[in-house]
Amino acid sequence: MRDVVVVGAGPVGLYTALLLRQAGLDAVVLERRTERSSHSRAIGIHPPALRALEAGGIADELRSRGVRIRDGIARSGGRHVGTVSFAALPGAEQYVLAVPQAVTEEILERRLEEDFPGTLRRGVAVVAAHDSGDRVRTVTRVRGEDAVLETRLVIAADGARSSLRGDAGIRAPARKYPDCYVMGDFEDTTGDGDDAVLYLEDGGIVESFPLPAGIRRWVVRVGCPVERPTAEALTQLIRKRTGVDVDPGTNSMLSAFEVQSRLAERFVAGRTVLVGDAAHEVSPIGGQGMNLGWLDAVRLVPIITASLRDGQDVGARLAAYEKERRAQATLARRKAHINMALGRPLPTPLMRLRNGILGALIRNDTVHAGVARAFTMQ
The missing domain is CATH 3.50.50.60 (FAD/NAD(P)-binding domain)
Structure with a gap:
């Protein structure tokens, strides 16, 4: 037994x-x-989990094969909204590891x-x-x-x-949310390096994360479930919302998902x-x-x-x-x-008002530190 x-x-x-x-x-x-x-x-591997993985002796290899995201940048309508830096986090892991x-x-x-x-x-x-x-x-x-x-x-x-x-x-019991996403990995030509970028647009959020080997992951909120996502449709949506050109021919992973939670x-x-x-x-x-x-x-x-x-x-x-x-x-x-909720569509005037408030809050040192801890599960 x-x-x-x-x-x-x-x-x-x-x-x-x-x-x-x-x-x-x-x-x-x-x-x-x-x-x-x-x-x-x-x-994403957050600092508390990375410290926990030390017990198994695999944290160092993960670090060597991942990308260390030290800053999260928010943009909207081609303008900078704010930057959340993880540099002030407690401990040695002042980053989110992308593997x-x-x-x-x-x-x-x-x-x-x-x-x-x-x-x-x-x-x-x-x-x-x-x-x-x-x-x-x-x-x-x-x-x-x-x-x-x-x-x-x-x-x-x-x-x-x-x-x-x-x-x-x-x-x-399952709790369903009115949120659907399309996700894909593409060659990174953005020039954003190791930064994560959140595009807060009135049509819905677009998220962009660096991965090893010059790859970037794009996650786009859409209004309804997508049964058969295509790289072409996803890159067109990225371009429409953010103005960023992504080559569909470099796609290496593609997925669509709805969101629910269970406890x-x-x-x-x-x-x-x-x-x-x-x-x-x-x-x-x-x-x-x-x-x-x-x-x-x-x-x-x-x-x-x-x-x-x-x-x-x-x-x-x-x-x-x-x-x-x-x-x-x-x-x-x-x-x-x-x-x-932050990623859902808003009318343009409300989006601008909200983004202005978010930018001001992020510039406050106390709020900034709290947001950095929240984003890294601390």
């Missing part, structure tokens, strides 16, 4: 498993996909395989989990064949639509624990989701270790963990709500 089965090999599941193995526990990660996805949705999710997962998977071979098992779907009190019977399926794997604990890192969350009887009513039920999006789905706008999941893992693994390896009664610690993480997820959801 295993100590822990982690279900889901995204960034949060992989890091949770790495910490569990480093703590001396017999853990395995089960992932239904046979290959790692090359699609990079999450890119494609595919690179982050590659680093995590390689470290896990090098240090603990065989921990990750791809092509294994978990179709059900039955908590019998002293263990969990996970029903797995490989190439159509079912088997049972017994474990002392299951960690659900299987995403916002977690099936394990349902098996554990945990409710997580599980419980993060712990019997011998099932939720982490990452399975516990708390927040809007991708603001880049908090993956970071929240890593912070879940860093708080959770010592509690699991104390229970499974050392035989301690950790009921009170688990309750405190759940309370703290739910509070942090609630705060992240509020920040995402504000970020999305």
